[in-house]
Amino acid sequence: MSISGIGKETARDLAKRGAKVIMACRNLETANKARDEIIEGTGNKDVIVKKLDLSSLKSVREFAEDVKRSISKLDVLIHNAGTADMFKSKTTEDGLEYTMATNHFGPFLLTHLLIDLLKQSAPSRIVVVGSELYRLAALNLDKLNPIGTLPAYLYYVSKCANIVFSQELARRLADTGVTVNCLHPGMIDSGIWRNVPFPLNLPLQLLIDFFKTPEQGAQTTILLAVSEELEGVTGKYYLDCKEFFLSNRVKDPAKGKKLWELSENFVGLEPTDPHI
Numbered sequence: 001m002s003i004s005g006i007g008k009e010t011a012r013d014l015a016k017r018g019a020k021v022i023m024a025c026r027n028l029e030t031a032n033k034a035r036d037e038i039i040e041g042t043g044n045k046d047v048i049v050k051k052l053d054l055s056s057l058k059s060v061r062e063f064a065e066d067v068k069r070s071i072s073k074l075d076v077l078i079h080n081a082g083t084a085d086m087f088k089s090k091t092t093e094d095g096l097e098y099t100m101a102t103n104h105f106g107p108f109l110l111t112h113l114l115i116d117l118l119k120q121s122a123p124s125r126i127v128v129v130g131s132e133l134y135r136l137a138a139l140n141l142d143k144l145n146p147i148g149t150l151p152a153y154l155y156y157v158s159k160c161a162n163i164v165f166s167q168e169l170a171r172r173l174a175d176t177g178v179t180v181n182c183l184h185p186g187m188i189d190s191g192i193w194r195n196v197p198f199p200l201n202l203p204l205q206l207l208i209d210f211f212k213t214p215e216q217g218a219q220t221t222i223l224l225a226v227s228e229e230l231e232g233v234t235g236k237y238y239l240d241c242k243e244f245f246l247s248n249r250v251k252d253p254a255k256g257k258k259l260w261e262l263s264e265n266f267v268g269l270e271p272t273d274p275h276i
Protein backbone atom coordinates (compact mmCIF):
# COMPACT_ATOMS: atom_id res chain seq x y z
CA MET A 1 0.00 0.00 0.00
CA SER A 2 1.22 3.55 -0.52
CA ILE A 3 0.38 7.00 0.78
CA SER A 4 -1.11 9.00 -2.05
CA GLY A 5 -3.37 8.47 -5.03
CA ILE A 6 -5.00 5.10 -5.49
CA GLY A 7 -3.05 3.52 -2.60
CA LYS A 8 -4.26 6.03 -0.05
CA GLU A 9 -7.89 5.59 -1.16
CA THR A 10 -7.51 1.81 -1.04
CA ALA A 11 -6.11 2.04 2.50
CA ARG A 12 -8.96 4.35 3.53
CA ASP A 13 -11.60 1.99 2.16
CA LEU A 14 -10.09 -1.10 3.79
CA ALA A 15 -9.80 0.76 7.09
CA LYS A 16 -13.47 1.75 6.81
CA ARG A 17 -14.28 -1.95 6.49
CA GLY A 18 -12.44 -2.62 9.77
CA ALA A 19 -9.28 -4.16 8.34
CA LYS A 20 -5.88 -3.84 9.96
CA VAL A 21 -3.95 -1.93 7.31
CA ILE A 22 -0.19 -1.62 6.91
CA MET A 23 0.75 1.29 4.67
CA ALA A 24 4.18 0.69 3.15
CA CYS A 25 5.69 4.09 2.41
CA ARG A 26 8.94 5.83 1.53
CA ASN A 27 8.28 9.17 3.17
CA LEU A 28 7.28 8.59 6.78
CA GLU A 29 6.32 12.19 7.47
CA THR A 30 3.74 12.36 4.66
CA ALA A 31 2.67 8.80 5.39
CA ASN A 32 1.99 9.54 9.05
CA LYS A 33 -0.18 12.51 8.04
CA ALA A 34 -2.15 10.29 5.64
CA ARG A 35 -2.51 7.62 8.35
CA ASP A 36 -3.80 10.20 10.88
CA GLU A 37 -6.32 11.45 8.32
CA ILE A 38 -7.53 7.90 7.64
CA ILE A 39 -7.80 7.08 11.35
CA GLU A 40 -9.72 10.28 11.99
CA GLY A 41 -12.08 9.72 9.06
CA THR A 42 -12.75 6.01 9.66
CA GLY A 43 -12.39 5.63 13.41
CA ASN A 44 -10.17 2.58 12.79
CA LYS A 45 -6.97 2.93 14.83
CA ASP A 46 -5.48 -0.21 13.32
CA VAL A 47 -3.78 1.65 10.49
CA ILE A 48 0.00 1.61 10.68
CA VAL A 49 2.83 2.94 8.60
CA LYS A 50 6.02 1.06 7.86
CA LYS A 51 9.00 2.27 5.90
CA LEU A 52 9.48 0.79 2.42
CA ASP A 53 11.47 2.02 -0.54
CA LEU A 54 10.69 -0.49 -3.27
CA SER A 55 13.65 0.68 -5.34
CA SER A 56 16.05 -0.63 -2.67
CA LEU A 57 16.43 -4.38 -2.13
CA LYS A 58 17.79 -3.71 1.38
CA SER A 59 14.71 -1.67 2.24
CA VAL A 60 12.43 -4.42 0.88
CA ARG A 61 14.18 -6.98 3.08
CA GLU A 62 13.97 -4.74 6.16
CA PHE A 63 10.29 -4.05 5.54
CA ALA A 64 9.48 -7.76 5.14
CA GLU A 65 11.28 -8.57 8.41
CA ASP A 66 9.41 -5.78 10.17
CA VAL A 67 6.05 -7.07 8.86
CA LYS A 68 6.82 -10.66 9.88
CA ARG A 69 7.78 -9.49 13.38
CA SER A 70 4.59 -7.49 13.83
CA ILE A 71 1.80 -9.69 12.39
CA SER A 72 1.08 -13.41 12.31
CA LYS A 73 -1.59 -13.30 9.57
CA LEU A 74 -1.63 -11.55 6.20
CA ASP A 75 -4.88 -11.80 4.24
CA VAL A 76 -4.07 -9.52 1.32
CA LEU A 77 -0.86 -8.17 -0.19
CA ILE A 78 -1.53 -5.27 -2.57
CA HIS A 79 1.22 -4.25 -4.96
CA ASN A 80 0.06 -0.72 -5.72
CA ALA A 81 3.06 1.62 -5.50
CA GLY A 82 4.57 2.63 -8.81
CA THR A 83 6.70 5.26 -10.44
CA ALA A 84 6.68 6.74 -13.92
CA ASP A 85 9.52 9.15 -14.39
CA MET A 86 9.11 9.83 -18.08
CA PHE A 87 12.39 11.59 -18.71
CA LYS A 88 14.96 10.58 -16.11
CA SER A 89 16.54 7.19 -15.88
CA LYS A 90 18.56 6.34 -12.77
CA THR A 91 20.46 3.31 -11.59
CA THR A 92 19.75 2.15 -8.03
CA GLU A 93 22.29 1.19 -5.35
CA ASP A 94 21.68 -2.43 -6.46
CA GLY A 95 22.62 -1.67 -10.07
CA LEU A 96 19.02 -1.87 -11.23
CA GLU A 97 17.18 0.54 -13.48
CA TYR A 98 15.03 2.67 -11.13
CA THR A 99 11.58 2.28 -12.73
CA MET A 100 11.99 -1.48 -13.12
CA ALA A 101 13.39 -1.73 -9.58
CA THR A 102 10.40 0.10 -8.08
CA ASN A 103 7.64 -1.35 -10.24
CA HIS A 104 8.87 -4.92 -10.76
CA PHE A 105 12.02 -6.09 -8.91
CA GLY A 106 11.02 -4.68 -5.48
CA PRO A 107 7.50 -6.20 -5.56
CA PHE A 108 8.97 -9.48 -6.92
CA LEU A 109 11.35 -9.76 -3.94
CA LEU A 110 8.73 -8.65 -1.44
CA THR A 111 6.31 -11.33 -2.65
CA HIS A 112 8.97 -13.98 -2.01
CA LEU A 113 9.77 -12.69 1.46
CA LEU A 114 6.09 -12.63 2.50
CA ILE A 115 4.92 -15.78 0.72
CA ASP A 116 5.18 -18.10 3.72
CA LEU A 117 3.03 -15.73 5.77
CA LEU A 118 0.46 -15.55 2.95
CA LYS A 119 0.40 -19.35 2.62
CA GLN A 120 -0.04 -19.80 6.39
CA SER A 121 -2.89 -17.26 6.23
CA ALA A 122 -4.68 -18.91 3.29
CA PRO A 123 -7.18 -18.33 1.86
CA SER A 124 -5.27 -15.15 1.09
CA ARG A 125 -4.83 -12.87 -1.89
CA ILE A 126 -2.23 -10.94 -3.87
CA VAL A 127 -3.46 -8.00 -5.93
CA VAL A 128 -1.20 -6.43 -8.54
CA VAL A 129 -1.94 -2.96 -9.93
CA GLY A 130 -0.86 -3.13 -13.57
CA SER A 131 -1.87 -0.90 -16.46
CA GLU A 132 -3.44 -1.14 -19.89
CA LEU A 133 -0.32 0.65 -21.10
CA TYR A 134 1.35 -2.78 -21.02
CA ARG A 135 -0.17 -3.26 -24.47
CA LEU A 136 2.26 -0.64 -25.83
CA ALA A 137 5.35 -2.47 -24.56
CA ALA A 138 7.37 -5.50 -25.45
CA LEU A 139 9.04 -7.19 -22.49
CA ASN A 140 12.56 -7.80 -23.74
CA LEU A 141 13.82 -10.60 -21.52
CA ASP A 142 17.32 -10.25 -22.94
CA LYS A 143 17.32 -6.79 -21.36
CA LEU A 144 15.20 -7.13 -18.24
CA ASN A 145 17.34 -4.59 -16.41
CA PRO A 146 17.01 -1.99 -19.17
CA ILE A 147 19.60 0.61 -18.17
CA GLY A 148 19.94 3.14 -20.97
CA THR A 149 16.46 2.57 -22.42
CA LEU A 150 14.21 5.57 -23.18
CA PRO A 151 12.71 6.37 -19.73
CA ALA A 152 9.21 7.10 -21.05
CA TYR A 153 9.07 3.55 -22.42
CA LEU A 154 10.31 1.93 -19.20
CA TYR A 155 7.02 2.53 -17.40
CA TYR A 156 5.16 0.55 -20.07
CA VAL A 157 7.74 -2.23 -19.86
CA SER A 158 7.48 -2.37 -16.06
CA LYS A 159 3.68 -2.61 -16.27
CA CYS A 160 4.05 -5.43 -18.80
CA ALA A 161 6.38 -7.15 -16.29
CA ASN A 162 3.68 -6.73 -13.59
CA ILE A 163 1.20 -8.64 -15.71
CA VAL A 164 3.56 -11.44 -16.81
CA PHE A 165 4.61 -11.70 -13.13
CA SER A 166 1.01 -11.95 -11.88
CA GLN A 167 0.21 -14.65 -14.45
CA GLU A 168 3.29 -16.73 -13.55
CA LEU A 169 2.74 -16.20 -9.82
CA ALA A 170 -0.86 -17.46 -10.13
CA ARG A 171 0.42 -20.59 -11.91
CA ARG A 172 3.07 -21.17 -9.25
CA LEU A 173 0.62 -20.67 -6.36
CA ALA A 174 -2.16 -22.87 -7.78
CA ASP A 175 -3.50 -25.11 -4.97
CA THR A 176 -1.85 -23.11 -2.16
CA GLY A 177 -4.98 -21.11 -1.31
CA VAL A 178 -3.17 -17.88 -2.27
CA THR A 179 -4.82 -16.24 -5.27
CA VAL A 180 -3.26 -13.64 -7.58
CA ASN A 181 -5.10 -11.16 -9.76
CA CYS A 182 -4.03 -8.08 -11.66
CA LEU A 183 -5.89 -4.94 -12.72
CA HIS A 184 -5.91 -1.67 -14.59
CA PRO A 185 -7.33 1.09 -12.31
CA GLY A 186 -8.51 3.34 -15.17
CA MET A 187 -7.02 6.70 -16.11
CA ILE A 188 -6.78 8.41 -12.75
CA ASP A 189 -5.94 11.98 -11.78
CA SER A 190 -3.08 11.14 -9.43
CA GLY A 191 0.54 11.99 -8.70
CA ILE A 192 1.78 9.53 -11.30
CA TRP A 193 1.35 12.20 -13.98
CA ARG A 194 3.38 14.82 -12.10
CA ASN A 195 6.61 14.06 -13.95
CA VAL A 196 5.25 14.69 -17.42
CA PRO A 197 7.20 17.77 -18.54
CA PHE A 198 6.33 20.72 -20.73
CA PRO A 199 5.06 20.62 -23.52
CA LEU A 200 3.69 17.08 -23.13
CA ASN A 201 1.84 18.15 -20.00
CA LEU A 202 -0.28 20.61 -22.04
CA PRO A 203 -2.60 18.03 -23.67
CA LEU A 204 -2.55 16.20 -20.36
CA GLN A 205 -3.92 19.30 -18.58
CA LEU A 206 -6.92 19.15 -20.92
CA LEU A 207 -7.40 15.41 -20.65
CA ILE A 208 -6.96 15.14 -16.92
CA ASP A 209 -10.38 16.68 -16.29
CA PHE A 210 -11.83 13.53 -17.84
CA PHE A 211 -9.78 11.20 -15.67
CA LYS A 212 -11.34 9.45 -12.70
CA THR A 213 -10.62 10.32 -9.08
CA PRO A 214 -8.20 8.22 -6.99
CA GLU A 215 -11.22 6.99 -5.02
CA GLN A 216 -12.80 5.69 -8.23
CA GLY A 217 -9.41 4.30 -9.26
CA ALA A 218 -9.24 2.22 -6.07
CA GLN A 219 -12.50 0.35 -6.68
CA THR A 220 -11.13 -2.53 -8.76
CA THR A 221 -8.29 -3.10 -6.27
CA ILE A 222 -10.81 -3.17 -3.42
CA LEU A 223 -13.04 -5.61 -5.30
CA LEU A 224 -10.12 -7.98 -5.85
CA ALA A 225 -9.03 -7.63 -2.23
CA VAL A 226 -12.36 -8.23 -0.49
CA SER A 227 -15.07 -9.64 -2.76
CA GLU A 228 -16.43 -12.93 -1.41
CA GLU A 229 -17.56 -13.80 -4.93
CA LEU A 230 -13.93 -13.81 -6.04
CA GLU A 231 -12.83 -16.32 -3.39
CA GLY A 232 -10.62 -18.84 -5.21
CA VAL A 233 -10.50 -16.82 -8.45
CA THR A 234 -6.91 -16.52 -9.64
CA GLY A 235 -4.80 -15.58 -12.67
CA LYS A 236 -7.31 -13.03 -13.97
CA TYR A 237 -7.10 -9.42 -15.13
CA TYR A 238 -9.72 -6.79 -14.24
CA LEU A 239 -10.73 -3.36 -15.46
CA ASP A 240 -13.67 -1.30 -14.18
CA CYS A 241 -14.44 -4.05 -11.65
CA LYS A 242 -14.98 -6.59 -14.45
CA GLU A 243 -12.78 -9.33 -15.85
CA PHE A 244 -10.98 -8.15 -18.97
CA PHE A 245 -8.97 -9.99 -21.63
CA LEU A 246 -5.18 -10.20 -21.71
CA SER A 247 -3.11 -10.57 -24.83
CA ASN A 248 -1.66 -14.03 -25.35
CA ARG A 249 1.92 -12.79 -25.16
CA VAL A 250 1.63 -11.96 -21.43
CA LYS A 251 0.02 -15.32 -20.69
CA ASP A 252 2.84 -17.37 -22.23
CA PRO A 253 4.17 -19.77 -19.50
CA ALA A 254 7.64 -19.93 -21.12
CA LYS A 255 7.91 -16.14 -20.88
CA GLY A 256 6.69 -16.21 -17.27
CA LYS A 257 9.26 -18.84 -16.33
CA LYS A 258 12.08 -16.89 -17.93
CA LEU A 259 10.99 -13.64 -16.25
CA TRP A 260 11.01 -15.50 -12.94
CA GLU A 261 14.46 -16.99 -13.27
CA LEU A 262 16.01 -13.73 -14.45
CA SER A 263 14.29 -11.73 -11.70
CA GLU A 264 15.51 -14.18 -9.03
CA ASN A 265 19.05 -13.40 -10.15
CA PHE A 266 18.55 -9.63 -10.33
CA VAL A 267 17.10 -9.44 -6.79
CA GLY A 268 19.80 -11.75 -5.44
CA LEU A 269 17.42 -14.34 -4.05
CA GLU A 270 19.41 -16.46 -1.55
CA PRO A 271 19.08 -20.27 -1.24
CA THR A 272 17.76 -19.62 2.29
CA ASP A 273 15.01 -17.26 1.01
CA PRO A 274 11.59 -18.72 0.23
CA HIS A 275 11.35 -19.76 -3.42
CA ILE A 276 8.06 -19.75 -5.28
Ligand SMILES: NC(=O)c1ccc[n+]([C@@H]2O[C@H](COP(=O)([O-])OP(=O)(O)OC[C@H]3O[C@@H](n4cnc5c(N)ncnc54)[C@H](O)[C@@H]3O)[C@@H](O)[C@H]2O)c1
Pocket residue numbers: 002003004005006007024025026052053054055056079080081082083102129130131132184185186187188189190191192193214
Ligand atom coordinates in the same frame (compact mmCIF):
# COMPACT_ATOMS: atom_id res chain seq x y z
N1 LIG B 1 -3.02 7.05 -12.41
C1 LIG B 1 -3.29 6.34 -13.48
O1 LIG B 1 -3.91 6.81 -14.44
C2 LIG B 1 -2.82 4.90 -13.53
C3 LIG B 1 -3.16 4.13 -14.68
C4 LIG B 1 -2.74 2.81 -14.72
C5 LIG B 1 -2.05 2.25 -13.67
N2 LIG B 1 -1.72 3.01 -12.58
C6 LIG B 1 -0.97 2.38 -11.48
O2 LIG B 1 -1.60 2.65 -10.25
C7 LIG B 1 -0.63 2.54 -9.20
C8 LIG B 1 -0.80 3.70 -8.24
O3 LIG B 1 -0.46 4.90 -8.91
P1 LIG B 1 -1.21 6.29 -8.66
O4 LIG B 1 -1.91 6.61 -9.91
O5 LIG B 1 -1.98 6.25 -7.40
O6 LIG B 1 0.04 7.27 -8.59
P2 LIG B 1 0.68 8.10 -7.36
O7 LIG B 1 1.94 8.67 -7.89
O8 LIG B 1 -0.33 9.01 -6.78
O9 LIG B 1 0.97 6.97 -6.29
C9 LIG B 1 2.08 6.12 -6.40
C10 LIG B 1 2.53 5.77 -5.01
O10 LIG B 1 3.69 4.94 -5.11
C11 LIG B 1 4.62 5.39 -4.16
N3 LIG B 1 5.98 5.03 -4.60
C12 LIG B 1 6.62 5.47 -5.70
N4 LIG B 1 7.88 5.00 -5.70
C13 LIG B 1 8.03 4.26 -4.56
C14 LIG B 1 9.09 3.53 -3.99
N5 LIG B 1 10.30 3.47 -4.57
N6 LIG B 1 8.89 2.87 -2.83
C15 LIG B 1 7.69 2.93 -2.21
N7 LIG B 1 6.64 3.62 -2.69
C16 LIG B 1 6.81 4.28 -3.86
C17 LIG B 1 4.45 6.89 -4.11
O11 LIG B 1 4.99 7.41 -2.92
C18 LIG B 1 2.95 7.01 -4.20
O12 LIG B 1 2.38 6.94 -2.91
C19 LIG B 1 0.73 2.47 -9.88
O13 LIG B 1 1.17 1.14 -9.86
C20 LIG B 1 0.43 2.91 -11.30
O14 LIG B 1 1.34 2.33 -12.23
C21 LIG B 1 -2.10 4.33 -12.48
